[in-house]
Amino acid sequence: MNDPIADMLTIIRNGYKASKTEVYIPFSRLKKTLADKLVALGYLQSIEETKSEAGRSILKALLKYEQGKPEVQGIKRISKPGLRVYRNNKEIPYVLGGLGSAIISTNVGLLSDREARRKKVGGEILCEVW
Numbered sequence: 001m002n003d004p005i006a007d008m009l010t011i012i013r014n015g016y017k018a019s020k021t022e023v024y025i026p027f028s029r030l031k032k033t034l035a036d037k038l039v040a041l042g043y044l045q046s047i048e049e050t051k052s053e054a055g056r057s058i059l060k061a062l063l064k065y066e067q068g069k070p071e072v073q074g075i076k077r078i079s080k081p082g083l084r085v086y087r088n089n090k091e092i093p094y095v096l097g098g099l100g101s102a103i104i105s106t107n108v109g110l111l112s113d114r115e116a117r118r119k120k121v122g123g124e125i126l127c128e129v130w
Helices: 004-017 029-041 113-119
Strands: 022-026 044-051 057-063 075-077 101-106 109-112 123-129
Touching: 004 022, 004 029, 004 057, 004 075, 004 123, 022 029, 029 044, 029 057, 029 101, 029 109, 029 123, 101 113, 109 113
Parallel strands: none
Antiparallel strands: 022 057, 044 057, 075 123, 101 109, 101 123
């Protein structure tokens, strides 16, 4: 597994495409923080840390649907291990003209694009969600 964040986003994307109500993601602190941010932004219903049958920690993410339609229309990894993408606060992109959100790893933690602009901090653009 070279890029665990991309694997997490793919699990979520595939879960929505298959109309699943919940998906299971291998646990890491960064993934937990990223999932909490997706819950706060309204793209996931909830996130819970549980143990698998093998005894490993996993994240159980409940997917959110509004009138039968998935809340997430698209989710895309921006900064990759082979090509990191860093932006200062003035260069943070607007996702779909402000309809979507970018999640940015900053020195004060993971922030949405709006929070990063408000706090005037830049960082690594992890992903975009719309």
